[in-house]
Amino acid sequence: MGTVRETLAESIEGTPQYGQERPRAYSDLTSDEKDRYNAYIRATNILLQRLPKDIYTLINHYTDAKDIWDNVKMLLEGSKLTKEDQESQLYDDFEHFQQHKGESIHDYYIRFAKLINDMRNINMKMSRLQLNSKFVNNMLPEWGRFVTAVKLNRGLRDSNYEQLYVYLKQHDTHAKENKMMLERFSQPIVDPLALLSNVSNPQHYSPSSSASSSTQVPQPRADSNSPIKDLIENLTNTLALLTQSYRTFLR
CATH class of the missing domain: 4.10.280 (MYOD Basic-Helix-Loop-Helix Domain, subunit B)
Incomplete structure (x- = not known):
């Protein structure tokens, strides 16, 4: 609003005398x-x-x-x-976006819902089919058969991802069982016969043995570890039973 000087008085010559300059107030306007x-x-x-x-x-x-x-x-x-x-x-x-290893379906859903909410806050548009496909197609392998059931029975066009989550959540226990089975099957498989060959002594056959004598079974080393010894003993017993059964069948 600027500044103003108030008129204090007029001099003898008729010119006004002003006071000190001050900021203009609203009343001065x-x-x-x-x-x-x-x-x-x-x-x-x-x-x-x-x-x-x-x-x-x-x-x-x-x-x-x-x-x-x-x-x-x-x-x-x-x-x-x-x-x-x-x-x-x-x-x-x-x-x-995908489900992390070991992540529960609830935590997976919460992360997905937050992402979609952030997208909507800045007016990013995604079709229902896009959202549903992203949600179900990026779950862990143990959910595979339940995802297939969702696609066949409910479809991805008519439902929303919230409804798909509620449906899949009902199968959480079965999915955990599938996970344990998949982990069990994914463990390295040890060939018991190869292990037997590596840890056992070479076979020895007596020249004087008759044709009707039983097949000699290799014996484990005395210094073998206990689990290996148990495995060899089990294999030996199993082979002996199979051999005996086979001979009985031939008779």
């Missing part, structure tokens, strides 16, 4: 100036009240309307760039 000032205040308040909170905190110390507007434009343009970066990041997160 003319009627037109008061109207302009009131409109300025209203415009500033409207502008500030409509700003996002994070932007308002950055410009609320400005008092000049032009400074406020210039900084708002700059910050909003920056927010637009940030939105593009967020959109790119969310697309990448959606593209690579």
